[in-house]
Amino acid sequence: MSRLDLNLFVILEAIYSEGSITRAAARLNLTQPAISHALRRLRLTFDDPLFIRQGNTMVPTALTQSVIAPIRQSVRTLSGSVQAARSFDPGATQRTFTIGCRDVLEAHLLQPLMRRIASEAPGVSISSVRVDRSDLETSLAKGELDLAVEMLARVSDRVHRTAIIHDSLVVVGRKDHPVLADEPDLPAYLGQEHILVSSRRRGMSLEDVELARIGHQRRIALRCQQYFAASMLVAETDLLLTMPERYARIVNRGLPTRIVPFPVAVPPVAVYLYWHENADPDPANRWLRNLISEIAAGPEAGFD
Structure with missing residues (x-):
């Protein structure tokens, strides 16, 4: 099957339906020699003549009669799938x-x-x-x-x-954190302990890469996997959390936290x-x- 051209089944079905190589060629917009060549390949594959010529009609053999129904259904299913893909309707798709x-x-x-x-x-x-x-x-x-x-x-x-x-980076801390009373500068930011959120076990975050680029390093007190858990923690401690701004505003709704800009100019x-x-x-x-x-x-x- 892996070496079989599936187009041959289309030709087999056309010859069966039309009862003629000439009419099958016209229906498929192919030449008669192309149809005849395809039929020879099918005969080799099935080891059967498939059709016997009687006058101007191609009469199917017993083997062709036994396989034509599933082949015809498969051809129609493939044709329908292609047509459906070309005319995708969101409202009707499953x-x-x-x-x-x-x-x-x-x-x-x-x-x-x-x-x-x-x-x-x-x-x-x-x-x-x-x-x-x-x-x-x-x-x-x-x-x-x-x-x-x-x-x-x-x-x-x-x-x-x-x-x-x-998105932009921001710093999140408890609402009454003394460092966040005003927007902290870089020395004030680096003077605190921080939470790093990452799904990886090791490696630097984006903010640490940017800090290293200008020759600085912060103190990571906790590495965890979820920004929501980290936000709940900074709401009750002096730890700071750096994260994307829009997500920070979602996960910190209702929490007693304050959000301020990241003290280093970084690309979005x-x-x-x-x-x-x-x-x-x-x-x-x-x-x-x-x-x-x-x-x-x-x-x-x-x-x-």
């Missing part, structure tokens, strides 16, 4: 999309995304999963992920990406939407890409 997304970004995107899907594509389901940046390209290439929303990752040219979010933190080149022409994937990009650019995700 499909689950898998998106690689961190919890930081879930808080921004999932609520407005599911609201839009409920109104525009009620048959669509979303599975948001965590993925390591080192596995990002492999997961996209295998089709394990339809899309990924992630920070800058090292990928090949086969993975497409576009920036959808730009960019978040990208990734997809594999194999999915680039897929209209369903394109629809979801456009929807996520539209949400990220608008007020409903809190990015304005």
Whole structure:
């Protein structure tokens, strides 16, 4: 089967339906020699003549009669699938999309995304999963992920990406933290103990990379995995937390904390939407890409 041209089944079905090589060629917009060549290949594959000529009619053999029903159904199913893909209708589709997304970004995107899907594509389901940046390209290439929303990752040219979010770094501390009474300068910031949030066991965060670039290092008292847990902790201690501004405003709602600018001028933190080149022409994937990009650019995700 791996060496069999599936187009041959289309030709077999056409000869069966038309009862003639000439009419089959006209229906498929092929030449008669091309149809005859395909029939020879089919006969070798099945080790059967498949059709016997009686006058001007190609009469199917018993073997052809026994296989034509499943072949005809398969051809129609494939044709219908191709047609459906070309004319994607969000309102009629039944499909689950898998998106690689961190919890930081879930808080921004999932609520407005599911609201839009409920109104525009009620048959669509979303599975948001965590993925390591080192596995990002492999997961996209295998089709394990339809899309990924992630920070800058090292990928090949086969993975497409576009920036959808730009955010700033801020410092979070308890509301009455003496250092945060005024916006702290760099020496005041470095004089405190800090929480670093990362899913990795080791390595520097973006803010530590920027500090090292200008020759400074801060004291990390705690390394943990979740910004929400870190925000709850800084609300009750003298520890400081550095994180993206828009997510900080979400997770600190209702907490007795204060948010101030990061004391070093750094470029905005960019978040990208990734997809594999194999999915680039897929209209369903394109629809979801456009929807996520539209949400990220608008007020409903809190990015304005």
